[in-house]
Amino acid sequence: MTPTFPPDFEARMRQQLAGAWDAFAAAHTTPPPVSIRLNPRKPGPDLYTASIPWCATGRYLQERPVFTLDPALHAGAYYVQEASSMFLEQIFRQVADTTVPLRVLDLCAAPGGKSTHLSSLLPLNSLLVSNEVIRARAGILAENLQKWGNPNSVVTQNDPEDFTPLQGFFDVMVVDAPCSGEGLFRKDPEAMDAWSIDNVQLCSARQRRILSDVWPALKTNGLLIYSTCTYNRLENEENLAWLRNNHDVEFIPLTIPPEWGIEPIEEDGIVGYRFAPHRVQGEGFFLSVIRKRAAETEVSVRLSKPVFAPPAKKILDQITTWVQTPEDKSFIQREDLLQFVPIEQAQAVAFLSRHLRLVIAGTFVATLKHDKLIPEHALALSTVLQPEAFPTLSVSYDEAIQYLRKETLPATESGKGFGLITHNGLSLGWVNQLPNRLNNLYPAAWRIRMGN
């Protein structure tokens, strides 16, 4: 049955879509497609049925499995994401230069759909700063990026205005702005109750504020990717026109085969792309790529004194055997926590720590407890874990679920000390092997609660 759309929304969309309103409304009576994006650096699950044309690792599923009960999801082998959003990939295929390390900001990043994608699209010696202003959501973002496992991510929890002083720091900025969410009405019909013209206006004004705050942090010739999951002009075309009127910008066109069903928008010098569910197999989405032409000064990331202490030699000797290619990593110690970042980005991360609230700086390796190193969960999920460094305990599906529920597993014959639990070649986390049982070290906050 066609949903009852908010009357003001329907009236506007009828006008905006001209003759296509009936097809648009009818698309809201069909179930939203289920799609996932595979992690190219982890063994993939054998789940997919069809590829998503604009994303090499995107797959449509025939039906929605119980994702929570799939160990591969918890291991970061894939991310559940609606298909239109995966279009981000085309910018990195067509416009951005990914042969060199890039500094990228994902400003409104939680829960991490675009950030996990960006982290795979960027060279591993790049720096991805994934930011989320709301504290609880920043925690979920950090969890998802740790599961994804790439060493190029930093998670921050800041207001957009905190980025204003970082002049010319970023090569690419993604602003996936908080919006009125018209494009999610099919997936989340309750979003219709929150919709109003006042809220659209409020969102549009907030988006302009966000863009003004972060604009100085983009380099000259740097790319801004602006996206929303809404259809109205106020939050899309009119915000782009406002950007063009207030800043020296160039809109970048992308090459899009017509059969993809994406609607290119070109008017008055602005260029954008609209996704609607009667034309694409995905939800409503809008995206535009903008190059900054104005000359921007670049902040110096050089600091007079080192911010982070290097670990003691004895510790370093041990943890460098736990990761692949330790020579291209910079290891640091923050209180009892040992972590690493790509060596090329060490100075930039130290600089950021002076300006931003870092939730995660690189990959957590271990915690120092009474002179003993306890491996961190993030290391188990890291794509650069040295697999030979720890004994592995390959478990069945039922045992994997037991482990992910943080239940105690029976002892094995394999030895004592820290061991890596794996299922279908994917690392799930650590256990401490004791003579009579395996002590389950899965993070309590991440455990599966379903069905308990």
Ligand SMILES: C[S@@+](CC[C@H](N)C(=O)[O-])C[C@H]1O[C@@H](n2cnc3c(N)ncnc32)[C@H](O)[C@@H]1O
């Ligand atoms: C569309 S969602 C981001 C989705 C995310 N990019 C992804 O792909 O998974 C917008 C995000 O902006 C955050 N947000 C809300 N108000 C904000 C503000 N004033 N400034 C910056 N971000 C804000 C929300 O908490 C939300 O996480």
